[in-house]
Amino acid sequence: DAESRILRDLNEPLVDHAEGQLFLNDAFKIIMEEVLCKGTDIKQKVCEWKEPEELSLLLDLELRATGEPRERLLQRVKDVAKYSIKTSHPRFFNQLFAGVDYHALAGRFLTEALNTNLYTYEVAPVFVLMENEVLRGMRQLVGWTEGDGIFCPGGSVSNMYAMNLARYQLLPDVKRQGLFGLPRLNVFTSSEVRNGHHTVSVGLPTCRMFNDDRRMDPVDLDEKIKLAKSQGAVPFLVSCTCGTTVRGAFDPLDLIADVCEKHKLWMHVDAAWGGSVLFSKQHAHLMQGVNRANSVAWNPHKMLATGLQCSALLLQDTMNLLRNCHSANATYLFQQDKFYDVKFDVGDKSVQCSRKVDCLKFWLMWKAVGSNGFADRVDKAFSHAGYLVDQIKKREGFCLLQEPDFVNICFWFIPPSLRGKEGNADYQDRLAKVAPVIKERMMKQGTMMVGYQPLGNKVNFFRLVVFSPVLSQKDMDFVIDEIERLGND
Ligand code: ABU
Numbered sequence: 305d306a307e308s309r310i311l312r313d314l315n316e317p318l319v320d321h322a323e324g325q326l327f328l329n330d331a332f333k334i335i336m337e338e339v340l341c342k343g344t345d346i347k348q349k350v351c352e353w354k355e356p357e358e359l360s361l362l363l364d365l366e367l368r369a370t371g372e373p374r375e376r377l378l379q380r381v382k383d384v385a386k387y388s389i390k391t392s393h394p395r396f397f398n399q400l401f402a403g404v405d406y407h408a409l410a411g412r413f414l415t416e417a418l419n420t421n422l423y424t425y426e427v428a429p430v431f432v433l434m435e436n437e438v439l440r441g442m443r444q445l446v447g448w449t450e451g452d453g454i455f456c457p458g459g460s461v462s463n464m465y466a467m468n469l470a471r472y473q474l475l476p477d478v479k480r481q482g483l484f485g486l487p488r489l490n491v492f493t494s495s496e497v498r499n500g501h502h503t504v505s506v507g508l509p510t511c512r513m514f515n516d517d518r519r520m521d522p523v524d525l526d527e528k529i530k531l532a533k534s535q536g537a538v539p540f541l542v543s544c545t546c547g548t549t550v551r552g553a554f555d556p557l558d559l560i561a562d563v564c565e566k567h568k569l570w571m572h573v574d575a576a577w578g579g580s581v582l583f584s585k586q587h588a589h590l591m592q593g594v595n596r597a598n599s600v601a602w603n604p605h606k607m608l609a610t611g612l613q614c615s616a617l618l619l620q621d622t623m624n625l626l627r628n629c630h631s632a633n634a635t636y637l638f639q640q641d642k643f644y645d646v647k648f649d650v651g652d653k654s655v656q657c658s659r660k661v662d663c664l665k666f667w668l669m670w671k672a673v674g675s676n677g678f679a680d681r682v683d684k685a686f687s688h689a690g691y692l693v694d695q696i697k698k699r700e701g702f703c704l705l706q707e708p709d710f711v712n713i714c715f716w717f718i719p720p721s722l723r724g725k726e727g728n729a730d731y732q733d734r735l736a737k738v739a740p741v742i743k744e745r746m747m748k749q750g751t752m753m754v755g756y757q758p759l760g761n762k763v764n765f766f767r768l769v770v771f772s773p774v775l776s777q778k779d780m781d782f783v784i785d786e787i788e789r790l791g792n793d
Pocket residue numbers: 398399400401459549
């Protein structure tokens with residue numbers, strides 16, 4: 305039979321290109337139809353909810369000793385598309401990523417097809433140069449004419465890189481000696497981040513929190529730093545946020561920069577979510593002072609919809625800190641006697657060895673729409689957010705958590721049975737149950753997806769993020785009507 309013939313004939317490669325390309329063509333047709341046509345059509349569902357046990361059976365996930373025929377495999381491609389969440393759908397508001405950009409998607413397909421590794425110039429010449437150029441363009445928006453940077457697997461990893469660099473700058477021996485014997489290091493961030501995001505609190509030095517509402521308080525920061533020092537700790541980094549995960553708050557960067565300069569601390573800005581406002585003349589002021597930071601994390605895969613993942617760490621440093629801190633000098637990759645300039649072997653800046661190409665999708669999209677196109681997208685997102693806030697204020701039963709800084713709209717829906725009962729002892733407990741019930745209903749009916757969460761002493765509320773490039777005002781109207789319909793008791 306064919307399989308044993310292939311094994312016997314050593315001149316026969318294992319991959320049949322003609323057959324593989326036919327399969328790929330058919331798979332592409334399914335992807336176009338199921339993911340990109342139906343998956344963006346408001347008449348279709350955002351999700352096809354199944355309980356895990358039922359979904360496991362439907363997908364027939366078990367892996368077996370023998371392969372399956374082509375038709376069966378194409379059906380599997382269809383099933384994966386069918387039961388996956390359609391994150392490009394105009395009614396997907398669940399996360400800080402959403403929507404689709406077709407130029408970026410072409411870049412994503414091309415990245416996968418070329419399948420290279422961003423560590424040396426010899427294996428990724430185009431992408432080494434392209435990554436440098438994209439990082440340069442991003443740094444320019446931050447306000448730096450020089451510097452360094454790297455694309456990382458997500459914003460949390462960018463933040464960890466920043467901490468690693470700050471610690472290395474302060475205590476370079478950490479690279480040789482490890483953590484043993486280090487002083488008690490302190491990182492500072494806002495309580496909004498501590499409550500709403502895991503990045504700064506995992507595994508790394510003690511965080512100190514603030515009591516302000518949603519932004520870091522620079523006066524409190526100064527006092528907490530002094531207190532930490534008086535207790536024998538060594539503060540080394542302040543992590544500010546531009547666009548907190550839940551409420552989209554922006555810390556006052558200029559004032560925090562003054563405190564960092566005073567205490568000689570590394571200033572990191574986690575702008576994974578909010579960084580894209582830098583494209584907008586109207587809204588870039590939210591990040592006033594970002595040019596004074598040492599490092600900035602910015603994820604274009606969020607607001608700009610480049611596709612996951614596209615997450616840059618930008619550095620003001622010009623002294624090769626990234627490379628000095630992370631280089632392992634692997635001799636099988638980074639031979640110093642290569643025939644080209646080895647400064648283009650960027651892999652030794654990374655803690656990873658294999659590193660995916662994340663710049664192409666952003667570069668192609670940037671080429672397609674230009675910086676002005678990105679500015680328009682950001683401005684439009686703010687307009688949608690403003691419109692939604694107005695609707696929420698006008699509509700009975702909707703209660704805004706607070707005026708938003710950004711495009712995160714946080715609100716409660718008060719069902720008719722709870723209206724006017726604010727004074728009742730069980731009001732907060734009952735209100736806390738509303739969002740989870742509406743969420744279950746929306747997912748089971750597949751009409752939309754909106755996230756909810758509690759925050760501090762605030763019981764479950766919805767967080768609607770409106771930035772996807774596929775959104776129109778009609779989608780804002782829909783979402784309000786739909787929450788009202790689903791929440792009507
Ligand atoms: N990096 C935090 C993302 C959380 C969210 O998508 O809602």
